[in-house]
Amino acid sequence: MSAPAKTSTPVEPAAPGARRAARRNKGIKGNTLWFWVFVGPFVLGLLIFSYLPILWSLVLSFFEAYNTATPSKFVGLRNYVDMLTDHNFLSSLGTFTIFAVFIVPLTFVLSLALALLVNQVKIARAFFRSVFFLPTACSYVVASLIWKLSIFNGVRFGLANTILGWFGIDNIAWLSTVSPPWYWVPLVTVRLWLQLGFYMILFIAGLQRISPSLYEAAYVDGAKPGWQVFRYITLPQLRSTSVAVLILNLIAAYQAFDEFYNLVGNVNYARPPLVYLYGISLGSIQDLGHGSAGALILAVIIMIVTLLQSRILGFGKAGD
């Protein structure tokens, strides 16, 4: 049904611009009021709990602030210099980098593989999808608990060591063995278990958007089913999903906290930036000045990496 034609201005339902202009003529005041009734509470909350904290943190990062959220002594850029030369902070960035090198490609390949497997199954597809998706609902705390106390419990008991025992391999103290760095096995697998299903769902959605006619065309052109079709049809068609998966995945890896905190705690050999920042700003000495500076450095790094990544991957898309 179309709009009532009682105004002198012609109202075209298909042209939102004209419609908006017509509405505006009817009563700017009423619309403005209603706009703020709808959007105002949200914007107010955003100002208090998003913009204000970031500004406050920015101010605090230039001050000394131990055990207080009130800036006490102006120190200029010293907090930033301290953090950028702090061996522990730099090594936490190194820990993150190693983690990302493991987790990003593994998550990408395995979630795509799961999506392809599930998508090709003709019976019980919903069952398989559910099984792989189910861990997504579990928390990192729950998963860490199973990993730490049941699967990778190092010395006495635990599933992993039991299985190794069948092959005559000695018990491994998974979470505390630094050389070789066995602690990465539980840290990486716990995240894979928790998040593969999420990315699998994104890939399945992407696969289902690919037009079957493309596959028919490839078949007519003589492409061999299997690797060729995957390489030249499926993968390029999944480009935008792949970019989304890589970026989401990298950001999520940068924000790693829960599993590191619960599996290995605040230890110097495997401490991502957030665990370190949590330790210095909310630990025994509440050093909020250095904590704020570190958090801002981290935020800037994440934003730069994200922009670079989307730019590099985005260029590939434009060239297609």
Added chain:
Amino acid sequence: MAVSERTTGTPQPIGFSQSTAGRIGTVLRWIALCIAVVLFLVPFYLILRNALATESDITAPSWTLFPSHLQWGNIKELFNDSTVPMARALYNSAVVGILGTAGQLLLASMAGYGLARIPYRHADKIFYAIVATLMIPGAVTFIPSFIVVSSLGWVSSLRGLIIPTLFSGFAAFLFRQYFLGFPRELEEAARVDGAGYFGVFWRIVVPNSLPFFAAIAAITFIGNWNSFLWPLVIGQDSSSWTIQVAMSTFITAQTINIHELFMAVAVSILPLVLIFAFLQRYLIQGVTQSGIKD
């Protein structure tokens, strides 16, 4: 553990007739699929096994598939253990989960509707200000947010746990995109009947958008229930621990009996299993929507 899933064989799109090679591929794919299913279900089995086992079953040097006997009393023991604020933690998590989800849906849907439908000269600027917050990685803002919440005096309170999490720029963004695609004809019909923005929103738009609300609600509730860093920062007193913080405290301290801890895990994932059973379709829809955006 999950590494063996890489033996996926060659992927083959639907729509091709199967050759002999294709049939071998199918068998390999089924094997890969079954291995993956087992690997994904093992942790769930371990929760069940350990939640119903005795402490000596769990800590025995030689691991067994089944516990020596099923000990249903673990659940009673967990809630009667006076050193563990389990009931309180569950209550806190439920309040945070329910009120947090309801509040976030209300605020974000109204903001999204206003941005999508109510003409206002500066609407674009407001929208960009909201989208800009998405650029700031969520977890690195815990220090500044803690500063604000502690100066409001909300540390160790349910207010401090819930209110700062309500203003999700991402949810507002999703609702705006959704409402932009909402059929205008439905709204116009109500407008002719004299309804204002509020009436149209509550009586026409919301009732006709329940699947979308369910999708965002499922995602939000699971996120709230599983949230760890913020409740850890705010819950400095055990009376304000959520279930996640309570469990974490006992993993690191290990002062709780291990079979009780696994029973706590089983209890903590129960609401999520129920959501999964009843809302899976919406949950998947929500994941797809929230993932596609970036």
